[in-house]
Amino acid sequence: MTGNIFDLYKTMKSDKIICAYHGNFNYDVVNGLLKTAKINLANPENNRTSAKKTYNILVECLENIHKHSEHGEEKTNEAIFLLTQPVDGFSITVGNLMPASEVAALGKNIDELNNMTREELKAHYSTIIKNGKISERGGAGLGMTDIALKARSKLNYTFNDYSDDEQFFSLSVHIKNK
């Protein structure tokens, strides 16, 4: 085990991972992670605009997991999150299991957002915020659109086979320094 953690340390160092977590995502955990990320992002050497933007996007990404990734018999929100600092900015990657039956709709939603111009994204956001209702899970249905608007870059995503009825969904958002 000590050897494994050394490997993990080397990977985290070489991949410039400044914050990472794997486990259950409840509200308190999300709060703790945001606080930790905020401290790391506040490093005075960082570009302040992209650091603040990264925080803004991170909140939506982590809240998305907290609100939407409940799965399995025990209804856990097990997921993984990485915040990395490539030379040109920051990168957020999150991954969680989700019902295979919901994969197609989510993929279609992200593809549509990726194909929108900035003006179309704004119009889309405006339509949802004006007509949407707050769901039982406390979401306004705006999360992914909000992420796309703030990121100003395409949202990268992948689905991996996990079990007969579950897929592993990963989302990566790259925030470039200004």
Added chain:
Amino acid sequence: MEALKIEGTENTPHIDLNHNDHSLLFEGDSRPENVQQFFNPIIAWLEEYSKHLYFLKDLNNASIAIECNFKFEYFNSSSAKYIMDIITKLSKLDPSITLNINWHYEEMDEDMQEAGEEFEDMMGIKFNFIVD
């Protein structure tokens, strides 16, 4: 009616709504665990305030000016929905009432600036943008 004051926490904004001097303040981070529970009393207060203003303007025929300050550091997308509801309520007040909406943001925070511009566009009300 009574003024509404809610102390801010790490995840919920400081709220100070005063019907006597017509000052409304929303300040800090907004990502409450239960967004409905947090914002419903604020929406209810604004409904009361709207009735209060209706009688007040007939009563003293005085000019009323509302000073509304949004000083958010961050708000999540479900809070955005409620912020829009708040601005909608304000936009429906009697046109004889002067409404000053001040949208504060830090210079480096282009997302907060844009969020204000988006609300301004959607609601068709002029905001004052203030760089803190």
